[in-house]
Amino acid sequence: MEGEVMEKKLFLLLVLFTILFSVLPFSAGAADEESYLKYTSSGNAFGGGNDIQIDQDIQGDLVLAGSILEINGNVMDDFTGAGGELVVNGDVSGNIMAVGGTIRVNGNVGGDLVVAGGEIFLSRDSTVEGDILLAGGEVTLKGVINGNGSISAGTLQTGEDFKLKGDLELEAENYPSDLEEDVGGNLSITAAAPDQYEGETEGFGIFSFILGLLAALALGFILIYTFPGFVTELEEVVKISTLKAGLLGFLLLFFVPVLSVILLITFFGWSLSILLLLLFALAALIATVPVKLLAGEIIYTRVFKKEAGKIAYYLVGAVIFAIVYEIPFLGSFISFIALLIGLGATGIWLADKAKTER
Numbered sequence: 001m002e003g004e005v006m007e008k009k010l011f012l013l014l015v016l017f018t019i020l021f022s023v024l025p026f027s028a029g030a031a032d033e034e035s036y037l038k039y040t041s042s043g044n045a046f047g048g049g050n051d052i053q054i055d056q057d058i059q060g061d062l063v064l065a066g067s068i069l070e071i072n073g074n075v076m077d078d079f080t081g082a083g084g085e086l087v088v089n090g091d092v093s094g095n096i097m098a099v100g101g102t103i104r105v106n107g108n109v110g111g112d113l114v115v116a117g118g119e120i121f122l123s124r125d126s127t128v129e130g131d132i133l134l135a136g137g138e139v140t141l142k143g144v145i146n147g148n149g150s151i152s153a154g155t156l157q158t159g160e161d162f163k164l165k166g167d168l169e170l171e172a173e174n175y176p177s178d179l180e181e182d183v184g185g186n187l188s189i190t191a192a193a194p195d196q197y198e199g200e201t202e203g204f205g206i207f208s209f210i211l212g213l214l215a216a217l218a219l220g221f222i223l224i225y226t227f228p229g230f231v232t233e234l235e236e237v238v239k240i241s242t243l244k245a246g247l248l249g250f251l252l253l254f255f256v257p258v259l260s261v262i263l264l265i266t267f268f269g270w271s272l273s274i275l276l277l278l279l280f281a282l283a284a285l286i287a288t289v290p291v292k293l294l295a296g297e298i299i300y301t302r303v304f305k306k307e308a309g310k311i312a313y314y315l316v317g318a319v320i321f322a323i324v325y326e327i328p329f330l331g332s333f334i335s336f337i338a339l340l341i342g343l344g345a346t347g348i349w350l351a352d353k354a355k356t357e358r
Contacts, residue, residue: 043076046309054090061094063312069100078111078304080312086117095130103136105143112147120153124161131166139172148185158182213322220289220314228310230349234290235297237345246337249287249344256280287342288335292317 037047043059050067057073064071064081071079071088078094086103088096095111103115106123112130113122120136122128126143135152142159148166156175167185180187223231238245256276263273293310296317300308321338325331 057090074107113145124159132164212325213318216288216292216318216322217315219286220292220318221311223286223289224293224310224314231290231293231310234342234345234349235293237348238290238294238341241345241348242341245344245348246341247344248347249340249342252280252343252347253340283343283346284339287346288321288338289314289342290345291338291342292321295320 037045037052037054039045040060044061044063045054045058046063047054047065052064052068053070053072054062054064055072058075058077061077062071062075062079062081064079065083067084069081069083069086071081071086071090074090075092075094079088079092079096079098081096081098081100083100084102086098086100087106088098088104089106091107091110093110095114096105096109097114099116101117102119102121103117104121104123105113105115105126108126109128109130113128113132113134115133116135118137120134120139122141122143124142128143128145128147131147132145132149132151134150137154138157139151139153139155140157140159141162141164143162145164145166149164149168149170151168152171153175154173156170156172156179158176158179162182163184164182165184167187168179168183169188169190170179171190173191175189176182179189257280260273260277260280263276293314294317296313296315297310299320300313300316321334324334
């Protein structure tokens, strides 16, 4: 039971990150009206843009981000999507992991269904062979789930053909009174407080969380796209010299400001002091990017048992860290440690580059 609770919390964590990520397509669409879709030699497809419609079958994984996503073809492996509106009409042989404003699944799912959004809908003609992990304001289930379920919602609605053959853990404010009749295994219900899903304080907290995560994602994506080699090398330093980087970061955090103050009070050192502070601020700004990237890579490869791109790794890492940051005391401690490791890794990288240039 404890493992299931942890799984659910991790999912809700991904949920929040995805809500943030679902905002990205709108800004992307404003910058570039055209959508793009890229295929790899292994059959995977990656796309992004304002309005994307997939009519052909995808032989591998499908990863999409956009304002409106419509998948009419079948996906032979996993589908991962984030956007304002997602509609999956085709069958997905693997897992579905999606986040957005409105998410509709009208096809069959061969694996698990992991979804977070404002409105979530599972068609009466759909069958999910694996488990479901859902978090949303309004969740409507009309199909069949052959596995277990974990649902956190403001309102849960079910159709006449709805069946869940495994166990169901539900946290909701409103749900059908006869829900137990449609659940084959154990049913565990926790009534959510009415203000859990709406209220000024909670709303402001979620809004602040989304903005913070969005800023972290934007920064990381820009760095990965613009300076892929630099980010990869920093990640490698974090991986092989974590303790060394943390200790060096601790020294830099105190030494650089002190040195800048000393230079500032000298006649010829004030310009160098300002430059040093600016460079230090820039290093602190990007310090956690390689840490999140490495954490995301470790988590992604262990959970999904396969490799992906750095964007996917950073996405997972940024979301995990953003949620951990919300934990009192522990979040601040983890944030500080990540900053130290990132700063130290940057210092080590600069030192290695200086040696190479000699």
